[in-house]
Amino acid sequence: MSNNASSLFKENENCWQTSQATHATPLIDGANYYRALHKAICNAKRSIFIVGWDIDSRIRLLRGDEEKNASAPSVISELLKWKAEQNENIKIYLLRWDSSLAFFSQREMWAKEVWDNKTPDNVKTTLDSTIPMGGSQHQKIVVIDDEIAFSGGMDVSTNRWDTREHLIDQPERVGPDGPHGPLHDVQVLTSGPIVESFAQLVRWRWDRINEQKATPFSPVKSTGSGVPPSWPNNFPPSMADLPCAVARTIPFMDGVEPVQEVRRMLLDLIAQAERFIFIENQFTTRQEIAEALNARLKACPELQVIIVSSYEPKGKFESEAYWASRIDFKRILENGVDDNRVKVTYSTLTNEAGESIQKRVHSKVMSIDDRYLVIGSSNISNRSMSLDTEVDLVFAGDTSQNQQDIIRVRHDLLAEHTGRAIEQVEQIFKSPDPLNNLINDQAPHGYQLAEVRDDQFTNKAWQPVFSSLSDPEKPLIAPIQMSNGKVVGVGNPKQKTIVFMMIALLILVLGGLIFWAGHSIPWLTADNLEQFLQDTRGTMWVIPTICVIYIIAGLVFFPVTVLSLAVAAVYGPIWGPVYGMLGALLSSATLFGLGHLMGIKGLRKMGGAKVQAVDDKFKDSGVVGVAVIRLIPIAPFSLVNLVAGISSIGLVQFLAGTFLGMFPPMIAKGLVGDSLGKIFTNPSPETIGYLVAGIAFWALMIYVCQKLARMYQLKKADAS
Template identity: 65%
Template structure:
């Protein structure tokens, strides 16, 4: 039976009240990823992953753990390995669809990437049902319906870190290079609460996938007397046992789903239960209602003390003016009329003995209330988390002496990390009259320390602004009227829709620019280019002029065939092809470099797995592949150069392939171009014969290149097959 001496009221401040047989908090991502890897490796029946992000590239293990693991470390390889090892297992991945808002960090073509990397028993869906402005923010993984991970952590970039949070770490590498220390908290649970989570993830999956109901695994032992489930992660023994708990959600109004603000109500109710100490660590603290509730409780209970730990500096203008500006107001409301020794809003940072500084980024969502309650969830103390995002928080109740001591242990453990102290030194600080003040005093030099936030150094904008309206809204950004006069929130636009609109916009812009150039730039025509080249013939500036024309023409996507024919017509069948190939190589190298820079900036991500597949073929075929592409008129010259830069092929291979593919046809074009000129100047049977011969030679080279490329690929594939057979 669930204990009755708690505040859990299903339908008001929680979705369900339940119990967990075992619970262990997993502090910081190195611990979570290690535990998750172990649990997935043991799975036999099903895995549900619901997340803000599920990035296929993430390595779950590092160092010795990675070296000694039998199963792959990269999460996509791990799930593919598990799915191939056990064809009967079903794996479901549900990720938030709207990725453009976080373009630099997230995989653009997530669904296609996962489908490319995993077998058919791994299914992927993108959730696009969230109202515009909101996000899918629940972070849940259910394994075999007997184990659940929940909390603030995603399988995403810029998350992994160890508990010591070194100032610099080679393993903390993200899309933009090394990222600073990051702190987060997850939990792993077994027992009756797993059934509730299993029901929740199925509901989320079925409404997006429009699939048949997925039955719960009846043989899963989720009782209060059950042993540790088989999938329980090694090296992480249970810390809480038979603990009462509640699940509180935020569900926005979407597709006629009944909205829920259980998280908001639960947090307010928990604050009103506090008597001695509230500890909070949270990524964002902007919800004024929470600040008002804390201030009111502090005034009502003179012996109550509160400390909050958050991040130091904002990331970007939107975060600064939406969340940091709002935190100025939050802090003012929180502290109004309260002795500063009783309340502090802080961040954790370090300056080591070499003078290097680091500010710990807080991504966790944790709250303790005395020794009565512990919250580990996905909800920030923000407007959006209370109303607009999908959230799930687990609230543990100290229903036994053991579990109450564990709540205090978690609180002390976290504060010891943030203040650079030893865990055994923490209880004495809470025995003082002003534990908040004691925590702030006497912190050890060159270790992590807590410092009071002063957000005025980042912004003075403490009033409502457009950044706050977009980044931390309480309501959907757009609502559409219905026939009955109500308002239906507009969904976040689908990724495919956004990409199509962006593609149309880019094409329209490029088309408009080309039209403008053709109408406005008088020299951008075949006649003008011919005149320009003609003036340089017989001078020392002939070659530089040709090179300049090819470079400018390449950047402006001017047809290379037109340039080659013009150069051959002016400089003849010998020097024309020589000048032309030199110009083509220089133009190719410059556009290749532009493509390389653009690819690193994100164009490769936009292309998705299809571009990756083409890239792989280009890389394997190497010089011959480039030569074949150059001989076949299948894509514009400039576009091939840019795409090659985005690809993985080396510039030396590319230029050699370009030379081999373009120089023979240029000789043919030289004959054609020179013959056309001679026909106009002095028509004769000889000049007409050269023209016909040149056109035939050109066609034969294209036909021959097709044959050679096909032969080369077949021979290379046969060699690879033979090598595999020999190895087997």
């Protein structure tokens, strides 16, 4: 074995580029990463690149007193807007995966539109939909001013923030979707020559899918041995002058040759191990890696291996694809090896009150003795080795100081997982049996490592089905060879496409039901319905009938104007508007309640900017705002009712505004609807004149309402 650890790195084989990190510091857990990222964005002067599986505009980077006392906004979208407005020459690029159906409910809807609406023109957003069907954009990179880079396992996404204490009760551990449990993750911050590799990578990702190319690489020449100006000074470097390599997974994409540098790097690293391999990873399913670990354990009698992952799965896909496969991974790993030499574990806490909680592990870290440290985005899964886009940063221990830096990171992480001080872990690793000394005699009420028992979560019956969908090695749909010989990949459907397909499916189902009802229910004909309405005139059933019709029409988003015209045609210009107004109010109240039950999460996610526009009107203007929306509709009648249910306005205020905004136009609709009905039964100059007058009155009312609304908005703006 070579004394020079970095000699293992082979460009275009197990890595893309080799380089050096002048300064580096691991950022352990979300609170630290978000705090460092916030400071670095505040320091930025020329450019910011963020590439992620997700970039959620709602995420708060700071919490508690730090958030209250900050001079810059905490929410990521507000922070980037602030930075872009503060410095009009700065260029900000956001590249996020255009996610698939599997993550539809977990992601912010209409992400590009949201970011474009929230930020100025020098913030550019794009969604990458070029990843093969079943794969994902999984790299997590931030490059600032081409002088510092963040990379690792963390996104700016929901359910990521937590402190290193991973408390059972943590009020600040709440995101846009509500509270979440403890989560552990690792990112690394670097400066020096290595940043150019990440700068090239993010520009390549951006330029291949955008006509408007990113700003060229432009680092500021270093003026000394200190950290660059954009480095967050609240996180001083803990490592220095480390040789390193960048390893990627790139799947087949149009015009791109696939690479599996991560897979080859991990296999080569494992083959170098002699005494201790430490792994923490979200998923461990890749049997090839289990076989390599097992072979190395058998070849090196002194070698010990510990893996730290999560305790329980989230949902059927995780239990049947990842936890079922972890059973196989563990079986292969331990085959023919003494149990005392290998442990697959999770980190758990039981406090003095008997409350228990398990830390969810999302990090992707591996250390090999004191020679190598990997911090990256790659899971030990099939998809991370071949189908997703991944990037790992691998540090090599060429000098004694490099080796001490690598060891310190390992001890720091194991101290967190076992509830010990770093000094205690250091002493344990001086013993001949560090693995079992780590597991034994752990603090009774701190975090402890316990061995996984995955058979309690799955009987593996559905493993073949769910693994093929959730953890595939190849695209779910193979690339297609065209007649001209070109091979074209089939990507995941875009988020917009999924939404439109769902809407089309809903319309198709409703249309099918209406068609079926029209042909299967003998009495359900237009003539019978008209006769039924006519028969209710002057009876006790008129009001219940109108109310039921308006409620049903509201639920299926039937245009309220068409319905009001029809009611006026049947009941006349006086009672038609009265009945129509009553039905509209009841329909509004019904959908208001439905919107309240649906909640912000579902409705706001589906409606995107249109929902936000309606809600902003409610917040700004109350009853008057509702009246303005009803007079000058900015969204369909039913959507306004649903959005009102999740807004800050009350039901009484909403109905009052609805009445004020709808009753004047309802009178005009009564004249028009009544005239339309009479034209068909008794066409005469008088009825035609009524129709023309009604339409003119309606148009005049819309014009006057627009003027009044504009005057009100200008007056309110002047007052504020």
